[in-house]
Amino acid sequence: MVLFAVITWQVVVEGPLFAADVALGRALFGAGPTAVAELFADLGNTAVALPVAAAAVGYVLVRDRRQWPAALAAVAMMAAVPALVVPLKLLVARPAPLEPGSTGWYPSGHTATAMVAYGTAALLVTPYLRRRWAMPVAVVLTAATGIGLVLRGYHWPLDVVGSLCLFGAVLPFFSASDRRRSSSRTRTG
Template sequence: MVVRGPLARLDERLSRALVDTVPRGLSEAASDLGGPLVALPVLLAAMAYAYARGRRAAALFAGLAMAAVPLLVVPLKEWTARPGPLEPWAHGYYPSGHTATALVAYFGAAFLVSRRLVPVAAVLTAVTGTGLVLRGYHWPLDVLASCCLGVLILFAASGGPRQGK
């Protein structure tokens, strides 16, 4: 389904229609928001803030959530071996590590600092995923799958649903 089939073909057609519809510099800058050099310092600063405010467990769980991203994304990339939009000879594009990193880092930071920052986290994650697709680094389904994975990681790190609340 991810590599072959009607959904994959639709994904590929959509990608071909979207790639390079904005200047490459813009789409590259957007996709860089999900890179570890940009997203991790944001999360680390939020973790330090939460730790200083006495929310040590929350800071720890945010860090564990981020550590889970490569532990889950890398094996999934190996398992699916999906080729890239602009590099059909290369494999390992599903799911998008940059998107999962952005989602976990920015939402994790928002949850640690202020829930009012959740819309900012959503925008940063959406910009990252959009940039990855528009630049041709990832298929749309790669980004969507990473969003789902990132939400599951954050949900698990938060302790899941709370009973009686």
Template sequence: MDGPLLGPDERLGTAIRTSAIPAGPAEFFADLGNMTVALPVLALTLAYVTWRTRHWLAAVTAIVTMALVPALVAPLQSWLARPGPPPMAPETGFYPSGHTATAAVAYGLCVLLLREAHRARAAAYGCVVVNAAVGLGLVRQGYHWPVDVIGSWCLAALLLYCAAYAISRSTRRSSSGTPSC
């Protein structure tokens, strides 16, 4: 692998891995990107918001969006075959970060769904902080390079933008008298 971002990415990743950030909290936040954590949080949010609003199309949109994460990340990781940081090297398939994408999309969808139900702005700020901590934790623990995390945030932003559009259209339709799913 080569390119203009490789040197700065490796220097920043090494600086974060060798920093004074405590390993315990870093591992905790890195684990928030696991599907075994993020998917139940999303499922509970889906159940609550669907029960409260009766907007089934928003739930379907969220499920499809979340299903797109592994469907997009796994082929990209295989195709790009980027090696991981020193603890993981020479293994490949680290770009984009699946854990980062899972966390960003799952928790981002929770915010979108709660926004429609409650207009909760604090949840959006919390989502940004949690996802920043997940990314930092993944780099600190040596699971990913910083660019792996940033690439996943870009992918998540695209998916969440599309989901937000679809969810807002579905709730607008159902509130205007048009039957919803």
């Protein structure tokens, strides 16, 4: 959370980190294959990420209805994304990378959506899997989203990093509460 506060401060006051961010962003915009970068950026769209989270919630409830608190916590985490991101976007009012006059780009809502949707989905389904592949996949999907957003020029790099820091501080609370409930789901023997 401290890192998020420092990044936010630098963006607001246009400090040295802000200047480096703008230079890095300008160097990265348009780099890489456009179609792949666009696909990666789209992973953070609610139309893509929310069905993944909803499927995980449904799967867990079908497997064990007693896991409704974990499912409800995942839904609450998804609801927290716009509840936290939208006011911050309005407060910071950071200009868009490639759209002059447009503001409200910090922190990245697409990155936050990807991180929370894929992260909570992974945490929900992992106890039911034989191998622990869900969280690495969630990390890759979230990282790909951030990379795509920057390469396409939809966000500055610090917009993405800020979201990762903000929800990287919030997601462990879900993880900790999910672990406390997981003892009833853990296989024995």
